[in-house]
Amino acid sequence: MVKKAVIPAAGLGTRFLPATKASPKEMLPIIDTPTIQYVVQEAVDSGIEDILIISGKGKRSIEDHFDRHPELEERLLEKEDKMYDEIMHLSDMANIHFIRQKEISGLGDAIYYARHHTGNEPFAVLLGDTIINSVIPVTQQLIDIYEQYQSTVIAVETVPHDKVSRYGIVGGSMMSDTLMNLDQLIEKPSMESAPSNLAIAGRYVLTPEIYTALEKTPPGKNNEVQLTDAMVNLLKSESMYAHTIEGKRYDIGNKLDFLKTNVEFALRRKEFAAPFYNFLKEIVESHKDQF
The missing domain is CATH 4.10.340 (Interleukin-10; domain 2)
Structure with a gap:
């Protein structure tokens, strides 16, 4: 059973400078709610209440957001403000832990920081700058598939063929309209070499064997340890599946x-x-x- 989630949120957010110079991109609001709050809520709605957020320098406001604020709470309570219950909910919605990625060395490196927290258990990964709107939470969709196959499951979405070079693309044999048994993962292939137009969509359920694969994965593009490269190594010894999401993904990264x-x-x-x-x-x- 998948009981833990990891949310990587250590990136520099350079595409949103100067707004992200001192404030994390994960805290950019969708109207009045920080992006990462939607991500945490998805994990909670999927039955996960033990969440590790991988943060970094300048990300303290994420911790503050999910912490108590007694002075604010007291003021809202005195005014009988309807926001009181919502603010109280933030600190109670899950057991949220934090660890800092000491250097920005790639998504794979960030995930490796979670090894002591998740131990020998499968765990969900939700990228902190990606919101997915769906009737059934996408993380729950992946967990349901994991429970059936006991192997790594990746969320994917259909993208235009002429845009595949922007994404990590999967290939394999279709088991149903929405489930693929993987035999390829390629980071940003050309349109001619792409095995499909199914792009990795920022949600995963990973087995603990990913940590061994990460240990054996050298730095790749930008001298960073890429999670996709580690999954390619893991695919040599473990079955892996891709699920086409039922929902709409919003990439807050641009x-x-x-x-x-x-x-x-x-x-x-x-x-x-x-x-x-x-x-x-x-x-x-x-x-x-x-x-």
Whole structure:
């Protein structure tokens, strides 16, 4: 049974400078909720309450966000503010632990920091800058498959064929409409060499054998230890599966997708969906001659 989750959140967030110079990109808000809160909530909604966040220098605000704030709590309680329950929920939603990645040495290196926390158990990995909106949490979807096959499961999504060079791409034989038995993982292949157009989508359930694979994986691109490279090594000795997600992924790692995500989430909020929609129509109409 998968009882623990690891959330890597140590990256520098250089694509969002200067906003991320002193504030983590994982704390960038989707309207009024930090990105990483959505990620933690997905783990909790998947039945996981033991979460390790891999942070780094300048990431202290993530710890503060999930910690108690007695002065704020008291003020909200006195005012009978409806936010009181939500703020209290933040510190109670899960058992959240933190460890720092001492150097930015790749996603694989970050995951290796979790070895003492997860031990000899399978564990989920949720990237801290990726939100996935789905009826059934994607992590729960992966856990269900792991329970059946007892092997590593990777979440993937369909991307346009001409965009495969931007992603880690998987290949193998389809077992159903949404499940693939893997025999290839290729990081950012050319369109001609890509085995499929199924891209790794920032969610995994990994077996503890990944740590042995990471130990044997030399630094790759940018002199960093890549998780995909370690999984390629693990694939030589272990079956591995890819599940095409039922849901929509939002990559908060780039500015355009961040803006799009805020717009979509705003249109789902009852308190201002209608006026915001009307505002968007007015803005589009007033700018139509510019494009």
